[in-house]
Amino acid sequence: MAPKVASGWRGPLRAGIDAHRHDDHQIAYAARGVVAVTTDAGSWVAPGNRALWIPAGTVHAHQAHGRLELHLVGLPATENPLGLHRPTVLAVGPLLRELIVAYTRAPEEDSPERSRLRAVLLDQLRASLQQPLHLPTPGTPLLRSLCALLYADPADGRTLAELGRAVGASDRTLSRLFRADLGMAFPQWRTQLRLHHALVLLAEEQPVTAVAHRCGWSSASAFIDVFRRTFGHTPGRAGGPPDQRPAR
Template sequence: MRRAPQSHPAPDTGLTARHGPSLTVHRVFRLPLSCPVVSPTRHTWAHRDAPGPSLRPMADRERVEWHYHDVNQLAWPGRGVLRMTTAQGSWVVPPYRAVWLPAGVPHAHQAHGPSELRCLVFPATVNPLRLAGPAVLAVSPLLRELIAALTGPDAPTGRPARTLEQAALDQLRQAPELPLGLPQPRDPRLRDLAALLTADPGDPRTLAELGRAVGAGERTLSRLFRRELGLSFPQWRAQLRLHHALVLLAEGRSVTATATACGYHSPSAFIEAFRHAFGTTPGRHRHDRDAT
């Protein structure tokens, strides 16, 4: 029996509904970097079969629209950077990170730079970290090699495949969950504020100044950020800037240009923030990305 997708009430996206047992998307969407996170409606969900490990090359800005699976999925960009979006928020995922997507959760993804999407799938009952929702996970070198082997052109079958899948599960049980998601606000005032900063992450305005632009006081907005998103405004803006930085680096911007575009006072301040969040420098990130 097909698992019903989890319900997430949300505004209409205007996307066309797709029906049928599977979904294949070949269109390339050229979306601006400022395109806001939009949530799916029930009319835009498409069920997509995921019978086993998969590898999908993706062109720069190629987007796979809203769909869901009956299985748990571990999505890893073997190269490039991928943006994963659900009704709860978005995650920008470099090759040393992966996203856990529970069965039944509608999601979409978009490539930034030439990328590839490698996925492992597990029955809905198999959840080694007991995660209730989508999560970003650190990916060890061994887990990267296991995913690459299971999704490559010479992927094993039968007992060798099951052995590698079990090893991947063992690695997943040790994978740290990372607080790298960008939550999606629901309050209209927060959504307007988020749209302003998504359009220009380098915007230097304070919360009070942004509040005047969206018609809300600083205290009200600060309280809404904590209540809805579980983050302070500075924490949320820092996450937004880091997400935007990953996208710009994937699309070929220099470290200095990326730091300026994302509102950092200096390249060194950007490098320190990047290292703190991702455990590597922007320069090393670009080198590792290009080497994959």
């Protein structure tokens, strides 16, 4: 069965699609801008060298940031080349990028050429590395209260003990809850939150120095270092086609 395809969708800043589900698996790739997917389990965000795998039947909302150019490839629910059963961020190298763009722009009629293109695309997907860009949603009331403070202001630099006093819990209790509920330590979660927020601001063409300040880094150089180690490129290229926007 051939995949369903939607290609080349361009949206304004902060466009969104409310919670929905689809019967097919979906690959969402933003050739420009940043796309985020949110479920009850958390959020996943993908700049231009990442794609989102969304399994069939997953209730999710889309949020676009920046001037989005979105490419969607649908695969039948019976065909799961990656064996993934929850949303996942995947690395997109130059070849996979061009395959996705070419496939979604090609006519949808069945042809030997299109079948070969699809086969190579699936081979490249199988070789894609999974990326740890999931920001899990807290389930316990205490963590929801604490995380709400940081959602509102990612630059909030209070320690876990100081945040604990604001929500009425010890740092030891909160540290245990972060690991048990979210599967990561508090510093890891806060860094993920700040990176997610940074990608949104960069897609909206905010200067790197301003983004670093608004997201809680002590300097632009510290932010650039974390960003490069996480995404493999400088923050000046976030939200644009890979290798086509200079670092700022």
